[in-house]
Amino acid sequence: LVGDGFTDKGQFPFIDQFNLKTKKKTRLYQSKYTNKKETLNSLIDAKKGEVLVQIESKNEYPNYYVINIKKKSAPTPVTFFENPFKKIENVSKEVIKYKRADGLELTGTLYLPAGYDKKKKEKLPLIMWAYPAEFKDKNSASQNTSNPNDFTYPNYGSPVYWVTRGYAVLDDAAFPIVGEGKTEPNDTFLEQLVADAKAAIDAVDALGYIDRNRVAVGGHSYGAFMTANLLTHSNLFAAGIARSGAYNRTLTPFGFQSEERNYWEAPEVYNTMSPFMNADKMKTPLLLIHGEADNNSGTFPMQSERYFNALKGFGAPTRLVILPKESHGYSAKESILHLLWEQDQWLEKYVKNKK
Template identity: 35%
Template structure:
């Protein structure tokens, strides 16, 4: 792919700005810096590839230099082949329009930190705003003006105990040889070899093979600051739980990945549990599992097809795939072409096999396609009738994902109480 410039008064002459092999992820020349005003060389127009410049909506290419020696600027990210060894780096290049000669104006360090360009104030003068963060230091913004660097913000980390909690990231292998990653956050007072109750939180995704799965991890940033949302399960480390966030790859031929859904789901979770058990991290008799949306759907599937989990938390899920008969996620076959796949993947159809206790929550105004609010009451009524242990909370005025303070606080009260009851340590009887 080529992006080039032309002078409007010399439309037959082209000036190459970038050339890129689109099949090579690591060959990234960057994207043109855009501005809302006309730059010094306004007689040029950027055309060609269309993949780098972006723009539109009244934007123009930022230009500098002198008449007859105009320059443009490219910004981008350098990714390395082993993201566990080297984290991403940001850069800005100055490119001569007429000669294509490049000069590196800025390149961030990745020595224990991640720094990215947040705004280009004056590309020609090298005036930038960058954001710098580390795994233990919250991001701060800095003004770079030539050789001068001035800190602009004083952001505060309100959860330093979670930021600095011990973490592990490792690869596990399923019986079929497929390898995938697991992220584990440990309580601050965790002692090696001490087995703790654990809460798993996951969201399965579909892949065609190992290569396509591995490609997804190319942008991993080991130097980024860990961000926590209002529903991040990592808060549970304050109560002594190990928090496990595994990838959950569902693998198969294009268009038929879900033929292996139940098989891969079970083997993914079994491989993670076995590895954590071998490391002496978890008490495998005190495990919880949860997820939101497709993660909620998969939580119920895991609890009806495996005996691993004593407690489940499932939010805004779909539990009966016959109500999405024209496809869902990466499934493109319609119900009438693959009825067994739809039925086998519907935890509602296997509700009688539920093991453990499940807590359902759902926004009463969920407008997401496929996760109408009626899904949770239908499953809850079925579980009730089957004498299974279940609870359900429906939240008014909430869409596909809790947003209000009141709902968030209520959810945490329900979740923690649920786990305290169902993952409580049982005293073994004296025999």
């Protein structure tokens, strides 16, 4: 038996031997790393005790090793990959824990620029990136599977790049939407969404690192939907970035995400949750980005086009960027470089240099 080994004190993967006759387990191995992450990939030779593992840290690129759980010898390296992201190698990274106003425990991964002085505490602009998730009980919503020793591996959609531009970044901020018993999560979607955001900002602000008047929020797909709602129903943010999102829930009338009720069963929920229906309230700068060929059933490009037209009709500061031939995710080099440029220009104008 191989387990991920998540505990209150960290992640410690393990290998157990299970006796089918006696039903008893014997712990054969458990990782002891506290400053690195060890992943148990495969059992090479059970009799010899040889296991292929992957070891990494927040600034050490993942490499493969062979360990012997019987001899307990030092890991033997199999690969020697170097870190290809030297510019963010020494950024500060930690998983912070905090609580929502109702006591729900939340987490997020906080990045600070390399060399940032945590004693002087220069006030930085903050970028928060998230994706909401629905739960039917608070215990599940509070579970933490983030490992601070995960290698910092940016992709095209990552906000981590902006630590090199002088921002603090709170990535993968927890945004649980909980509905227990007969109550459905989306019955109080907006209230919980704003509470999640406020708790995250309060937590980073309490550390003394940020200027809470210069905070941006962003997300992709359902995270874009989250972003539009946060800008509409709170005054917590200076600007937002919404990519490949859906903004009118009546266009997904037979459910979305974990919502199982259709529009005709819960019209108030669909209308209340739709940023399009509340376009007249939205006055915060919002950058909308969408792939021209998005074939995801819930996020056709029309979603961004109609929402953009509604916002412009009410004079909101907004910009719509359509990426040619891109689908729900983006892949062309030209698209990704343009995406990064658009996001950077937006953040510099409306967040870092907010007037």
